[in-house]
Amino acid sequence: MPDVFAELVGQDDAVGTLRRAAASAAAVLRAAHLPAPAGTVDDPDDDLAALAEADEDAAAGSTAPAVDPGAGMTHAWIFTGPPGSGRSVAARAFAAALQCVHGTGCGTCPGCHTTLTGTHADVRLVAPEGLSIGVGEMRALVLRAASTPSGGRWQVVIIEDADRLTEAAGNALLKAVEEPPPRTVFLLCAPSTHPEDVSVTIRSRCRVVPLRQPSAAAVADVLVRRDGIAPDVAQWAAAAAQGHVGRARRLARDPEARQRRDAVLAVPRRLTGVGTALDAASALIEAAEAEAAASVAESDVAERAALQTALGAGGTGRGAAGATRGSAGQLKDLEKRQKSRATRAQRDALDRALVDLAGFYRDALTSALRAPVAPVHTDTATLAEAGGQKWAPEGALRRLEAVLECRAAIEANVKPRIAVEAMMLSLWRG
Numbered sequence: 001m002p003d004v005f006a007e008l009v010g011q012d013d014a015v016g017t018l019r020r021a022a023a024s025a026a027a028v029l030r031a032a033h034l035p036a037p038a039g040t041v042d043d044p045d046d047d048l049a050a051l052a053e054a055d056e057d058a059a060a061g062s063t064a065p066a067v068d069p070g071a072g073m074t075h076a077w078i079f080t081g082p083p084g085s086g087r088s089v090a091a092r093a094f095a096a097a098l099q100c101v102h103g104t105g106c107g108t109c110p111g112c113h114t115t116l117t118g119t120h121a122d123v124r125l126v127a128p129e130g131l132s133i134g135v136g137e138m139r140a141l142v143l144r145a146a147s148t149p150s151g152g153r154w155q156v157v158i159i160e161d162a163d164r165l166t167e168a169a170g171n172a173l174l175k176a177v178e179e180p181p182p183r184t185v186f187l188l189c190a191p192s193t194h195p196e197d198v199s200v201t202i203r204s205r206c207r208v209v210p211l212r213q214p215s216a217a218a219v220a221d222v223l224v225r226r227d228g229i230a231p232d233v234a235q236w237a238a239a240a241a242q243g244h245v246g247r248a249r250r251l252a253r254d255p256e257a258r259q260r261r262d263a264v265l266a267v268p269r270r271l272t273g274v275g276t277a278l279d280a281a282s283a284l285i286e287a288a289e290a291e292a293a294a295s296v297a298e299s300d301v302a303e304r305a306a307l308q309t310a311l312g313a314g315g316t317g318r319g320a321a322g323a324t325r326g327s328a329g330q331l332k333d334l335e336k337r338q339k340s341r342a343t344r345a346q347r348d349a350l351d352r353a354l355v356d357l358a359g360f361y362r363d364a365l366t367s368a369l370r371a372p373v374a375p376v377h378t379d380t381a382t383l384a385e386a387g388g389q390k391w392a393p394e395g396a397l398r399r400l401e402a403v404l405e406c407r408a409a410i411e412a413n414v415k416p417r418i419a420v421e422a423m424m425l426s427l428w429r430g
C-alpha cells in the first residue's frame with residue numbers, strides 16, 4: 001500500500017528524514033498522552049518540554065531505542081529544491097504523517113486523507129496568489145496557528161513559496177518560529193536557503209530538508225506507474241520537463257501545453273534579423289499572457305460572482321445604497337488581488353517558456369562540446385546539434401547565458417517585454 005511519501009519522486013534521503021521525524025513526533029504525542037498522576041492539571045508546557053527533550057535526546061544520540069540520532073521532531077522546517085522537485089508535495093506528505101492516526105503517514109486513515117485533500121482542521125496552507133505574501137495574512141495565520149489543535153495532534157502551517165514573504169510578513173513569522181506554541185509546526189517551502197529566499201534568522205530556527213532535481217528516469221517511472229502514461233511518451237516528457245514532475249505530466253497529457261512548447265522551440269530557427277527577433281519577443285510575451293489569462297479567467301469570474309452575491313447585489317431595500325458604497329471598496333480589493341495573481345501567472349508562463357528555450361541552447365552547447373549527456377529536448381536534438389556546429393561551444397554558451405540572464409532580469413522586476421526583446425536580439429546576434 002503506497003503511503004503519503006510515495007508521491008515524492010527520487011527523494012530517498014528526504015523521505016528517510018521525514019519518516020524518522022514523524023515517528024519521533026508520534027512518540028512525543030504518546031508521551032504527552034500518558035495518564036497524568038491524579039490531581040495534576042494538564043499543562044500544555046509539558047508538551048513543549050517533551051518536544052525539547054526529544055530534540056535533545058536526538059541531538060545527544062540518546063540510547064532511547066525509538067529515536068535515531070538526528071531524527072528528532074522539531075517545530076520549524078524548510079523544504080528546499082528547484083521548482084518541480086516536490087517541495088510542497090513533501091511538506092503536505094509530512095503534514096499528513098504528523099496528523100496520521102498511526103503516526104506514519106499511512107495514506108488511508110482520516111488524518112492522512114483530510115490533510116492530503118486540504119480539509120484537515122489543523123492544517124493550514126498559505127500559497128501566494130500574487131507576487132508576495134503580506135503581513136496581514138501572515139499575522140492572522142500565526143494567531144490561528146497558536147490555538148490548540150482540535151484533532152489533538154499538531155497545528156501544521158505550510159507556507160508555499162516562503163521566498164515571497166514580504167519583509168514585514170517574514171518578521172511576523174519569525175516571532176512565531178522563535179517562540180513556537182507547543183503543538184505548532186511550521187513547514188516552509190523555498191527554492192534555497194540563500195538569504196534572498198529565506199532570512200538568515202528564520203533559517204537558523206529551521207531544520208532544512210533539501211530536495212534534489214529528480215532524474216528523468218525517476219520522473220518517467222512515476223508517470224507510467226501512477227498516471228498510466230505510455231512509456232515512450234513518459235520518457236520524452238520527463239526529459240523535456242527537466243526534472244519538473246508536474247510539468248512532465250502536463251506535457252504528457254495536455255496537447256495545448258505541447259503546442260506552446262513547440263512554438264517556443266521554433267524560435268531559434270526563426271531568428272534571421274532584428275525584425276524577426278522583435279516579432280519573436282512579441283509572440284512569446286503574448287503567448288504567456290494568453291496562457292495566463294486562460295488559467296485565471298475561471299476563478300476571477302467565480303470570485304466576483306461570489307462576492308456580489310455575498311454583498312447582496314441588486315438589493316433595493318432600505319440600506320441597499322449604503323451597502324453598495326461599502327461593496328465598491330471590497331470589489332476594488334478583489335480586483336487588485338486578481339490583477340496581482342494574473343501578473344504572477346504571466347510570469348510563471350513566461351518562465352516555463354524560457355526554461356524550454358534554455359534547454360534547447362543547453363543541448364546545442366553539450367552537442368558542440370561532444371559531451372556524453374542525453375539531450376533535454378529529444379525532438380529538437382538534430383536542430384540543436386546543427387546550431388552547436390554553427391555556433392561552436394562559445395556561441396552556444398553565449399546564447400544559453402542570454403536566456404538565463406532574461407530569467408534573472410524578469411525575476412528582478414525588469415519589464416518582461418524589455419528583457420525578452422534584449423534576449424531575442426542577443427540570440428540572433430549570438
Ligand SMILES: [Zn+2]
Binds near residue numbers: 099102107113
Ligand atoms: Zn494515516
